Amino acid sequence: MSDNHLADNRLRIGFIPLCDATALIVAVDKGFTAAEGLDVDLIREVSWSNMRDKLNVGVFDAAHLIAPVAIASSLGLGHVKVPIVAPFALGVNGNAITVSPALYASIAAAAEGNLTDPLVTARALARVVAARKTRGHDPLTFGMTFPFSTHNYHLRFWMAAGGVDPDEDVRLVVLPPPYMVESLANKHVDAFCVGAPWNSVAVDLGIGFILHFVSEILPRAAEKVLAFQSRTAREHPDMLARLVRAHARAAEFVEEPGNRDEVAAILSAPNRIGVAPEVIRRTLDGRLKVSPDGATRTDANYLLIGRNNAGRPDPAQAAWLYAQMVRWGQAPLSDDMCRAAMGVFRPDLYDAAVGAAPAASGYINGRVDAFAGPTFDPGNISAHLSSWRIGRVPVP
Amino acid sequence: MDSSFKIVIVDENPIRAAILEDGLREAGHVQVVRIDEMAHLLARIYAIDPDVILIDLENPSRDVLEQMFQVSRAVRRPIAMFVDQSDAASTEAAVDAGVSAYIVGGLRKDRIQNILDLCISRFNAFSRLQSELDRTRSALEERKVIDRAKGILMKAKSLNEETAYAMLRKTAMNENKKIAEVAQSVITAAELFK
Numbered sequence: 001m002s003d004n005h006l007a008d009n010r011l012r013i014g015f016i017p018l019c020d021a022t023a024l025i026v027a028v029d030k031g032f033t034a035a036e037g038l039d040v041d042l043i044r045e046v047s048w049s050n051m052r053d054k055l056n057v058g059v060f061d062a063a064h065l066i067a068p069v070a071i072a073s074s075l076g077l078g079h080v081k082v083p084i085v086a087p088f089a090l091g092v093n094g095n096a097i098t099v100s101p102a103l104y105a106s107i108a109a110a111a112e113g114n115l116t117d118p119l120v121t122a123r124a125l126a127r128v129v130a131a132r133k134t135r136g137h138d139p140l141t142f143g144m145t146f147p148f149s150t151h152n153y154h155l156r157f158w159m160a161a162g163g164v165d166p167d168e169d170v171r172l173v174v175l176p177p178p179y180m181v182e183s184l185a186n187k188h189v190d191a192f193c194v195g196a197p198w199n200s201v202a203v204d205l206g207i208g209f210i211l212h213f214v215s216e217i218l219p220r221a222a223e224k225v226l227a228f229q230s231r232t233a234r235e236h237p238d239m240l241a242r243l244v245r246a247h248a249r250a251a252e253f254v255e256e257p258g259n260r261d262e263v264a265a266i267l268s269a270p271n272r273i274g275v276a277p278e279v280i281r282r283t284l285d286g287r288l289k290v291s292p293d294g295a296t297r298t299d300a301n302y303l304l305i306g307r308n309n310a311g312r313p314d315p316a317q318a319a320w321l322y323a324q325m326v327r328w329g330q331a332p333l334s335d336d337m338c339r340a341a342m343g344v345f346r347p348d349l350y351d352a353a354v355g356a357a358p359a360a361s362g363y364i365n366g367r368v369d370a371f372a373g374p375t376f377d378p379g380n381i382s383a384h385l386s387s388w389r390i391g392r393v394p395v396p
Numbered sequence: 397m398d399s400s401f402k403i404v405i406v407d408e409n410p411i412r413a414a415i416l417e418d419g420l421r422e423a424g425h426v427q428v429v430r431i432d433e434m435a436h437l438l439a440r441i442y443a444i445d446p447d448v449i450l451i452d453l454e455n456p457s458r459d460v461l462e463q464m465f466q467v468s469r470a471v472r473r474p475i476a477m478f479v480d481q482s483d484a485a486s487t488e489a490a491v492d493a494g495v496s497a498y499i500v501g502g503l504r505k506d507r508i509q510n511i512l513d514l515c516i517s518r519f520n521a522f523s524r525l526q527s528e529l530d531r532t533r534s535a536l537e538e539r540k541v542i543d544r545a546k547g548i549l550m551k552a553k554s555l556n557e558e559t560a561y562a563m564l565r566k567t568a569m570n571e572n573k574k575i576a577e578v579a580q581s582v583i584t585a586a587e588l589f590k
Contacts (some may be wrong), residue, residue: 046456053496057488078462146459174463176456179434188435 003275006236010039011061011243012202017044017273018177019196019283020091020224021064022263022305025273027243027250029266035249036242044271047176048146055227056082064090065227068148068321069335071341074230075322077331078147085233086225087240087349088247090167092310094223094303095214096199096288099191100184101285103128103140104209104291116297118217118371122162129169136380141176142166143183143192150223151193153324154214158216160390161372167392195223196283196303206292213288215301218370222317225345233349244353251306260284264393311354313345320368327385329392339382401508402427404446406437408455412522416450418519420511438463448508449498450515453491461498486512493519538576545579548586 005011013028015021025042027033033040043060045051048069054074055063063261070084071077099107110127113120118221131138142159144151166172175183180198183189185207192198193214202208214221226247233240254263263284264277273280282288286302289295322341325331368376373387385393403425407413413430422426429444431437434457441449441464451458486509490496499508527569542564549560565580568575 046454047458049458049462049496050453053487053491059491147463173438178456183435186435220555258463318533 006232006239008039009037009239009241009242010041010374012041012043012059013062013064014043014045014054014060015064016046016051016177018064019222019267019273019280019303020094021273022254022267022284022304023088023090023247023251023311024226025063025267026254026263029272030250030253032246032250032253033243036246038239038242038246040243046178048149052079055084055229056080058229061228061232063227065225065346065361066146066149067222067225067318068150068325070155070225071318071321072148072325072330072343074344075331075337075340077325083230084225084227084344085230085346085349086313086344087224087233087346087353088225088244089222089311089313089345090226090247090305092194092223092304092308093213093215093218093221093301094195094283095151095193095221096196096210096302097155097158097191097193097212097214098184098199098202098208099211100189100208101110101192101292104211107211115211117162118121118158118212118214121211122158122160122164122372124162125159126163126169128163133169136138139170140190141171141173141188143173143180143189143194145177145194146174147159148325148330150214150221150321151195153321154217155193156328157324157370157372158212158217160388163390165390181205181207190285197273197279199323200279200282200288201275203289203292209292210288210290210297213299213302215299216371218368220317220368222306222314222321222345225313233346240349241353244350248306248311248350248354251311254284254305255307257285267374312347312350313351314366315342315345315347316366316368316376316378318342318345319381320376323381323384326381327388327391327393333381333385333393338378342378344390400427401425401447401511402445403429403448403450403511404441405430405443406449406451406455406457406461408432408434409452411474412452412519415522416518419514423510423514425511434460437461447500448511449500450511451496451498452519453494453496458496466496472560489516493517494523516529538574538579541576541583545582550581550585 015024028040028042048066051065052062052069052073070086074083106128107121108115108123111120111124115121142155159166164170177194177198179192180192181202181313184192184202193344199210203210253259260281264280267273267280268275268277283303286300287296287298290297318341319338322338326333331337376384403420404412405416410432417428417430437457437460451461493513495537497512545564546557546560549555549563550557564575564578568578
């Protein structure tokens with residue numbers, strides 16, 4: 001494409017085949033981007049490393065990006081420092097923790113209380129881990145998608161609350177989402193945390209139990225964002241606003257229950273997500289089969305695409321993600337870095353494109369709640385970090 | 397050229413991996429190991445203990461390699477990405493060719509610049525080969541379709557081969573289509589009339 005393709009409102013956007021790319025895929029395939037005068041070429045990618053690098057070198061003008069990668073890239077953690085901005089949140093929540101039938105049985109046997117309570121399962125996991133250690137068994141292995149990923153942090157947050165040290169007591173390994181199910185089936189991992197549809201695919205194959213929706217661990221957790229290089233955002237504000245508007249309209253369309261069958265059909269195309277429409281429908285409805293015997297669990301907040309103001313990026317969420325990077329030794333603790341992380345999420349650009357949200361929506365309160373520990377206050381990360389016994393925070 | 401580097405090629409495409417390996421060996425690198433099986437990738441890499449890792453960008457396991465940057469119990473030494481800020485042109489060329497390289501430990505990257513250059517040129521050569529092959533394949537397919545359509549016309553209208561072909565070509569020109577497309581329509585129609 002020519003160098004001025006952005007000025008001509010033509011752009012290339014990368015996506016990974018996951019249900020939280022829904023707003024982007026629907027925006028393009030249902031014509032919301034065309035209605036904004038944008039000519040978008042959607043390109044399916046295979047890895048977050050590729051997505052980051054192709055956004056960094058300008059092969060992609062925008063990307064479906066996992067929120068911590070956008071933050072890590074902006075802070076220069078683990079890779080080249082390239083400032084990124086996220087004016088639209090593609091998904092809130094949507095991840096789940098799936099365990100093998102054997103691990104499910106062990107956790108169920110060790111649990112004291114209701115298995116839907118993450119604190120009960122995390123403590124049960126601690127007992128399972130301790131028993132394995134006593135018997136000299138190999139540590140349990142958990143799959144997640146990327147070192148800088150919500151999945152990594154969600155798994156760690158959950159197990160550490162029960163007393164399991166994610167670096168000492170178990171193994172955490174990176175697995176590309178399409179390999180998760182296979183790895184669980186052939187016992188390379190005992191569990192994984194991944195986005196939709198992979199948890200459902202494992203349950204349908206009878207090789208996994210969904211232990212938790214991440215919405216049970218954090219009621220509201222930033223997941224994927226629509227990411228741009230800061231430079232692109234500065235140089236093409238009009239294009240960015242159009243794209244954000246198209247996404248807001250697409251998200252609204254997706255959240256209308258009457259449109260869900262059509263949305264599932266669009267997403268199930270082989271060049272999009274490529275799984276059965278029925279599996280996608282379950283995800284969008286938050287009504288998931290959680291065990292191979294057919295038991296279902298419903299949570300209206302399983303995956304939010306635009307609903308309840310989910311499309312508007314919340315800087316408090318970025319601060320929470322940064323705090324996890326600090327907690328697990330990926331980033332130093334610094335007020336400047338925290339501010340920079342929060343600056344990646346740009347509600348101002350969202351508001352400028354779609355109009356300011358009603359102030360009293362109640363969904364963005366500048367804090368992050370969780371099933372364990374005090375409510376997270378982005379103004380006081382140190383308090384968050386010092387409230388945990390397990391972590392890798394360097395002593396100042 | 398320093399031939400003491402141990403190089404790992406992670407590629408599920410055996411032909412491309414072989415082309416790359418040949419190139420590296422020709423350039424004097426004797427320690428080249430290919431990995432085409434993605435299970436337990438990190439464990440294999442740690443066992444081989446390479447200085448340089450080359451991986452194609454179509455491979456989802458690139459994300460697995462990123463884990464090596466993480467300082468944790470499993471990682472015993474630092475690893476650095478080859479491409480960095482000072483190197484935009486090289487990065488773009490690599491991304492464009494579809495390959496990425498990682499260097500391990502304290503190797504200076506100017507010492508392996510020629511490895512990356514070789515990688516990029518071999519990957520580009522492979523894509524050219526691939527598209528040439530695809531073109532040849534589709535030309536062959538078209539040829540077969542045209543031959544079948546000719547046969548149908550010759551039988552149905554008692555034409556000789558030359559006239560049958562001229563008929564296909566004329567129709568294609570009139571309808572602004574490719575001869576193979578018209579031939580395919582003839583075959584489809586013949587199937588329907590069977």
